[in-house]
Amino acid sequence: MKIEATRFPVLPTLLTLGNALCGLGAISLASKALGEESFELNLYNAGLLIFLGMLFDMLDGRVAVWTKQTSEFGGQLDSLCDAITFGVAPAFMMLVFSRQLSYVDARFFNGIAALFTLCAILRLARYNVENNEDSSSAIFRGLPTPAAAGLIAAFAISLPKIAEIESIPSLSALGSTLNNMVFITIPIWTIVISYLMVSRVRYPHVTKQLIRASRTSPTHSFYRLVQITFAIVIILTLHELALPILFMYYVVGSPMLAITRRATARMRSNSHTDYSARSEPQVDPDESSSGNGQDAHSL
Numbered sequence: 001m002k003i004e005a006t007r008f009p010v011l012p013t014l015l016t017l018g019n020a021l022c023g024l025g026a027i028s029l030a031s032k033a034l035g036e037e038s039f040e041l042n043l044y045n046a047g048l049l050i051f052l053g054m055l056f057d058m059l060d061g062r063v064a065v066w067t068k069q070t071s072e073f074g075g076q077l078d079s080l081c082d083a084i085t086f087g088v089a090p091a092f093m094m095l096v097f098s099r100q101l102s103y104v105d106a107r108f109f110n111g112i113a114a115l116f117t118l119c120a121i122l123r124l125a126r127y128n129v130e131n132n133e134d135s136s137s138a139i140f141r142g143l144p145t146p147a148a149a150g151l152i153a154a155f156a157i158s159l160p161k162i163a164e165i166e167s168i169p170s171l172s173a174l175g176s177t178l179n180n181m182v183f184i185t186i187p188i189w190t191i192v193i194s195y196l197m198v199s200r201v202r203y204p205h206v207t208k209q210l211i212r213a214s215r216t217s218p219t220h221s222f223y224r225l226v227q228i229t230f231a232i233v234i235i236l237t238l239h240e241l242a243l244p245i246l247f248m249y250y251v252v253g254s255p256m257l258a259i260t261r262r263a264t265a266r267m268r269s270n271s272h273t274d275y276s277a278r279s280e281p282q283v284d285p286d287e288s289s290s291g292n293g294q295d296a297h298s299l
């Protein structure tokens with residue numbers, strides 16, 4: 001049996017390996033936060049490395065297409081590196097967050113971290129199988145692993161800003177509330193995004209939809225323009241605090257839209273059924289029996 005030579009594209013492979021290094025670096029920085037040494041700063045830098053890994057993950061595929069160096073090797077390597085940066089590293093960061101909740105058994109958070117990592121691996125494996133069917137699609141089936149990791153990283157990036165707000169005497173109560181909300185809700189969000197990664201909820205491919213927006217209907221492109229405008233205003237107003245809000249909107253927006261569409265379709269179907277039932281002619285039982293008697297007599 002003849003074995004074909006495997007292609008090893010150099011530049012895309014280096015970018016993919018850069019993604020893996022970002023994940024390993026995020027784990028290293030998060031582990032330093034376990035010793036309470038510059039807790040917010042280390043998690044902040046770990047979150048930045050997750051976002052840098054997202055940039056490498058976006059560029060390696062584009063560079064491979066531009067240089068015509070796409071290969072099966074690159075696709076498999078990309079998934080392995082994604083498992084580190086968007087599967088293991090965010091789960092470890094969640095465990096670091098959970099150390100602040102000392103009143104909850106640590107085994108509970110260990111289970112959540114394992115669930116997140118396994119769901120991310122399953123999501124990546126399913127994507128590899130389904131990607132060959134329609135690689136040009138602007139829709140993801142299930143929450144993409146970079147978006148799931150980005151939500152946890154966004155909370156980490158917001159920590160120094162929350163600490164700054166808490167240090168202001170007039171805003172200390174607000175900062176303390178935000179700080180508690182972050183630590184309490186991150187494990188809950190981790191469970192939610194773990195399920196959404198392996199679900200069949202349709203999520204938009206943001207980059208492709210922005211590129212195709214001008215080619216679609218004016219209403220659709222105007223809607224995208226409004227979304228971008230709101231995102232820019234939120235970022236300019238809230239700075240680091242805008243990241244968790246934008247990622248939560250992306251995570252929750254598609255399931256809520258799907259639920260709304262199903263509910264609307266069901267209401268329309270029920271109203272159509274009721275209208276059809278009302279429009280059918282009502283037959284008087286006495287007239288029906290009389291008519292049947294006359295027919296029988298004539299026969």
